[in-house]
Amino acid sequence: MRTHTTRTTTRRTLVLALTTALFAVGCGSEKAGDIGTTKPRARDTSSPSAGRAQQVADAWDxxxxAKAWLKGYFPMGDAAQPPAGGFHxxxxxxxxxxxxxxxxxELPATATEEGKVQWEGGGSLTLPLLDARQTYSALNRYGNSGDPHLTVTGAKxxxxxxxxxxxPATVPAWLFTxxxxxxxxxxVALRPSKLPKSPIGELGESPTELMPIPRLVDVSGDGxxxxxxxNHGACDDGPRVKALETGxxxxLTATVDDGKQDPDLPCADIMLEKKVRVELDRPLGDRILLDAYMGRPVPYGEGNWASPSWS
Structure with a gap:
């Protein structure tokens, strides 16, 4: 049975669920193709969300x-890649x-102890290498073995x-047959670098119009x-995401558009998710993508699974 609450209470519930569950996705979802777009606009420093975004930018820049982030290995794409040609x-x-x-x-029992990340733009980083069994465990992270399943017969x-x-970077990877x-x-046969401690804390449970951003889905080829x-609730007009850009x-600041409905009307207390495109004034490049609410980098998630970088 669904609980009915006012829309103000629903927003607080959404924020608490997101922060306490470490960006967990909630009860419902919209169509995957339903994607909103936010275009760049003139800087607005008058709203609370804009003020928070500026605080986060000032703390990180x-x-x-930020220096540790620029020296580390933080994947922004899926750690696993399907066979060339796709699935049968x-x-x-x-x-x-x-x-x-x-x-x-049988999986190889031993391997080289170190692997190198080589960036296309120059620079490299040497990190401990995961062996084949460790990498398989990461691939089969939740131990699913029911039907349907894929059968692994070896690796190199x-x-x-x-x-x-x-x-883009070239990294060591185990190739599973x-x-x-x-x-x-x-x-990928490497763990991401340790996330540096943020110089600014999250907003916490104080009343706010901001929402945490669960994860980054994609960065376009041109950046x-x-x-x-x-995330948003069942009775609003969906999420809105704005960008404050610095050097x-x-x-990114995420809010919910309450629309024109009466906020005192009952509303189903469920959480929905939606993909939102944010157009930038210039390519992202090596600038850090930050979440205004959490005060730290927006996590990249692999499909339905959170990236180990941000756990």
Whole structure:
């Protein structure tokens, strides 16, 4: 049975659910193709959300945390890549999306102890390498082995290209052989760098129009558009996301458009999610993408799973 509350109470419930569940996605979802777009506009410093965004930008720009971010490896793309040519069936694609695997073969017991991240724009970083078993555990993170599933029969060390906070990079990857496929499934063999401690705290439970941003979905090839997942309630007009751009960061503020309905009308207490595109004045580049509510980088999530970078 659904609980009916006023719309003001619903917003507070959404904020609490998002922060206490570490960006967990809620009860309902809209169509995947339903994507809103926010275009760049003149800076507005009069609203509380704009003031908070400026505080976050001022705290991060030039900080020790920002310098650590620019030196680290923070993936902004999926750590796993399906076989070239795609999957043979809908069931196989579902198994991949739900991380459902069965191991029926031997995995290499040892491997090189270190691996190198090589950025296309220059620069590199050496990090500890995950062995094949550790990488398989990350691939099959939740231990799903029911039907449908993909069957892994072996693995060898190779590489892959992945989007990162510093641009595209070539990284070590384990190439897993799948039963019935000629091409391997690739999975990055590195853990992301440790997230630097934010120089500013989250807003907390005080009354606010801002909402946390669950995750980054995509950055366009030209860096001019970012797509994020934003949450809202059942009786509003959807989420709105604005950007405050500086030389070192892009701070996103997410709010909910209450529309013109009576705020005292009863409303189903459920959470919905929606993809929102935000168009920037200039490409994101190596600027840090920050969440105004949380005061830290917007997390990248792999499909329905949160990235280990931000846990």
């Amino acid at each position: 030039g900080s020790k945390a 069936s809908k069931d196989d694609k579902t198994a991949y999306e739900e991380r459902s695997y069965v191991l029926r073969g 060390l190779g590489g892959m290209t992945i989007a990162t906070s510093r641009g 799948l039963e019935g496929y000629d091409e391997p499934l690739r999975r 001019q558009t970012v797509t994020v997942l934003a 070192g960061s892009v701070v």
